[in-house]
Amino acid sequence: MTSVSQSAAAASVAPTTRPVFDWVLGLAIAAVAAVYVRAIYFTPAEALQGLAQKIYYVHVAAAIDAYVAVSITALMSLVALWLRDQRADRLAESSAEVGIVFLSVVLTTGPIWGHKIWGTWWAWWEMRLTLTLFLWFVVAAYLVLRGAIEDDAMRARYSAVLAILGALLIPFIHLSVYMFAARLHPMPVVLKPSQPSLPSEMLTTFVLSVCAFTFFCAALIRARYRYGILRDLAASLDAEGNAA
């Protein structure tokens, strides 16, 4: 792993910066790799779908972590609005960027799986698909908005409102299979009020995959947050240089 802030540490800015890439992200990548090995080699294939069902372990874990990341963005946006705390705003931004990565995995692995099992890449009337795409657009708009506003306070305020409104889509996405009769997604097999209906080996792999990808998601948010500190530091030094 590269310690990108090592050189910066030599400078006077050392106390405020930490390495962006460190052992935590390395461990998270190793955990994801271990889950890949377990899912591919040590978990039985489903009787009807065959090997394609194993996409479940990356697709659903990515969906759960996308919900988590976007929820953190909304929560930190609330904190940033309330306390006008720059750290909360930076964490919201970091979480949104990681969230769009996980949403992109959901929106690419889903159609690949669906094309074989449902016989179609996409169906606009399928509300879980369409609402997930809308959430991707909202998070993309949030990131574009942040890039377009130069004033820190205005950027934090406007983007926070968009993040909070965008996160309201999450419960609709999760509950869409209960709310709409026309659907391709199955009813939940694990995240439901009654007992999970997966065989124990598959359930173990699923739980491990959710844990590993959640750890990976947290490690990415942490790395992105540290990058944000470095970037803001460089920007403030630039501003000081220009003012001098």
Next chain:
Amino acid sequence: MIDTSGTFIAGYVVATIVYAAYVVSLWRRSRAVARKLERRAK
């Protein structure tokens, strides 16, 4: 059981590419900022 090995491989490859692309993008941006700070420190 139907043969869906191609779909399975495509799903895992695409997911890995998306994650790897983000990690590389973050690494490149971090390195660029670190170099900028290093230049300022000199």
